[in-house]
Amino acid sequence: MNETQHRPVLVVDCGAQYAQLIARRVREASVYSEIVPHSMSAEAMLAKNPAAVILSGGPSSVYEAGAPQIDPALFEAGLPVMGICYGFQAMAKAMGGTVAKTGLREYGRTQASVGTAGTALAGSPAVQEVWMSHGDSVHEAPPGFEVLATTEGAPVAAFENLDKRMCGVQWHPEVKHSPLGQHAIENFLYNVAGLQPDWTSSNVIDEQVERIRAQVGDKRVICALSGGVDSAVAAAIVQKAVGDQLTCIHVDHGLMRAGEVEQIEKDFVASTGVRLIIRDEKERFLSALAGVSDPETKRKIIGREFIRVFEDSARQVVEEAGAHGEDVEFLVQGTLYPDVVESGGGEGAANIKSHHNVGGLPDDLQFSLVEPLRALFKDEVRAVGRELGIPEEIVGRQPFPGPGLGIRIIGEVTWERLEILRRADAIAREELTKAGLDDQIWQCPVVLLADVRSVGVQGDGRTYGHPIVLRPVSSEDAMTADWSRLPYDVLAHISNRITNEVAEVNRVVVDVTSKPPGTIEWE
Incomplete structure (x- = not known):
């Protein structure tokens, strides 16, 4: 279909x-x-x-x-x-x-x-x-x-x-x-072929609003709001379709970057007026991820725990609304076309990796999914978001994976490692913005090689610190990508700041692999 x-x-x-x-x-x-x-x-x-x-x-x-x-x-x-x-x-x-x-x-x-x-x-x-x-x-x-x-x-x-x-x-x-x-x-x-150029942002919105209303009817809906452009635009389309039947849930799984939870609460609610519930679930996710290093296993654990939290949140939504006996039947997700293709969901597509909102969902999912962006590429999502009036601070944001920093730590995910990566990531983002490079790169994942130790010299002493990888890439739709040729002085400044300000890191390297053969994220 x-x-x-x-x-x-x-x-x-x-x-x-x-x-x-x-x-x-x-x-x-x-x-x-x-x-x-x-x-x-x-x-x-x-x-x-x-x-x-x-x-x-x-x-x-x-x-x-x-x-x-x-x-x-x-x-x-x-x-x-x-x-x-x-x-x-x-x-x-x-x-x-x-x-x-x-x-x-x-x-x-x-x-x-x-x-x-x-x-x-x-x-x-x-x-x-x-x-x-x-x-x-x-x-x-x-x-x-x-x-x-x-x-x-x-x-x-x-x-x-x-x-x-x-x-x-x-x-x-x-x-x-x-x-x-x-x-x-x-x-x-x-x-x-004699075709007309009629695939536009306005048409996408109108079609999806009609489709969502037919799918949802008068039922209640919750949206998995990560704070990224995909989930924000998906939520805005669903809100346009069903209004206050929608409640957005942001799960603070402890895998977010520095300051992001606060930004979600301030920017998205201010721009849309949507009802937002923030769930602090850090301990739950870190406990589930303890001892796990395999990337696919991490993705599936994160996807499973997301759904379990949403099921609990659905009960909270019903109770607070006083809607006795009225269950939440629908879950909104910001699934995109590249997610579907890379997860083997496209017809005949190879399974490159499980996206948490496609291949990582548990088999016993209790919700019917609403995925208004499933047919779109990233830049089409941005165009739809702008058409809906979502602020540029959200629409223009660099892509960030749903599993968050959990798949940017190569090895077991622990709170200590997350804090190391958060500090390094914040420095890289700050310096790229200061250099005016945000519009020139698609995204810049910052990766912690947690299971690797490299020899360094800091403070006249020998150290065994973690390497940090910068992965700046240029792309149009994430299906293919090339590494971004950032100015050497910017890279040098980022490296100096990270190794000076993040004590556990003594080496910064740059990933210069295109996609293919590498994916944008390391896991």
């Missing part, structure tokens, strides 16, 4: 590194998209009532045994279809074209020569820079398809058949290294 009333553009994942990025680019064009696996039958895809289909790239060769196969019925369904890289070759082969090795691989920046631009490449210059990653090429376009572009290693680098509303490119238009890539995607969406 679609997460919205919009007919989706289905992005068929053929094993691509960038399938999520393709979906994101379609959203940038104000058109709704969803990701589905290549193994899905055409019948199942058509049951989603798609407006169009985009076939992603992938590492395989179309003629190899075991390569991703696209159900041929999809090409006979009359839908607009765009192929990208592997998807381009799969379309060519299925429609009667020829795909083979050229002997000349193309990886990275490549010059594409555009002959007849047609509709798919309308507005393109005669030569444009594109991002390639292929060893096979389309040698002959399928019958009825017009060749639009070539490269040195690809005799057919782009083609179209407007009668069938099909087109494709050998390169990757979804990456920023193809400067005109978004233009090509929009040409397909608007001019080949």
Whole structure:
């Protein structure tokens, strides 16, 4: 079932590194998209009532045994279809074209020569820079398809058949290294498929308000309010839908950063007027986490304890409202589309890690979930939040995981370790803000390597302190990320302050790994 009333553009994942990025680019064009696996039958895809289909790239060769196969019925369904890289070759082969090795691989920046631009490449210059990653090429376009572009290693680098509303490119238009890539995607969406750019913040709000009212009726609802942008925007949408039927619960699990509980109480309540209950549950969570070092186990414990607290809070809400016998049936969570994909909740998606509000929920959950942001990427959530009038201090806040500092301590979580990390994190955040860098980075997790000791020299003596890792990253939607190149003087100042002011730390390092292969959080 679609997460919205919009007919989706289905992005068929053929094993691509960038399938999520393709979906994101379609959203940038104000058109709704969803990701589905290549193994899905055409019948199942058509049951989603798609407006169009985009076939992603992938590492395989179309003629190899075991390569991703696209159900041929999809090409006979009359839908607009765009192929990208592997998807381009799969379309060519299925429609009667020829795909083979050229002997000349193309990886990275490549010059594409555009002959007849047609509709798919309308507005393109005669030569444009594109991002390639292929060893096979389309040698002959399928019958009825017009060749639009070539490269040195690809005799057919782009083609179209407007009668069938099909087109494709050998390169990757979804990456920023193809400067005109978004233009090509929009040409397909608007001019080949004939779609309208009607996926907007206002439409999202209206659709979700209608959906929530139908789901909840006159029942009571509680919201898991972490203080981050996701839960704040989710709460604001639900409040718009059901008003005082909503009570927000903030669980102070002891895993928050310095000053955050106070900020939640002040900023969110002031901006929305919502009823907020703060539960001090530090001892409960730390007791449950005692002796646990495995990341997945920590996430699942935190998710389980969250729900147990919410169940108890639901009884408190009913008692305080004097609603005898009226149970709270619904729990609001700020689950996002990347959470669903990374937790294996997307169809055919790999389980990268359990997000506490997706894969970390207990099996005996007593609530029905209300997840108004489940179809959205992070920047779409921010746009919705601004549309709802939520203050920039909340909407523009850097992402912070629901399990909090519990997954930024590598090793067992203890109160002493939390206090060490809180102090180091506060210094890093303060210095990044002072340097005016908040808008230039997606987020900067600060990680404590609690089970590691490093040798240091402090006060003319030998020390065995903890290393701290700074993980500044730049991203658009958290599906991919690169490490942020922060100025050396800022990094030096942060390091000096942490090692001077946090006695237990004697080393600060910077994580310079992109995503993939690393995730943004360490656990």
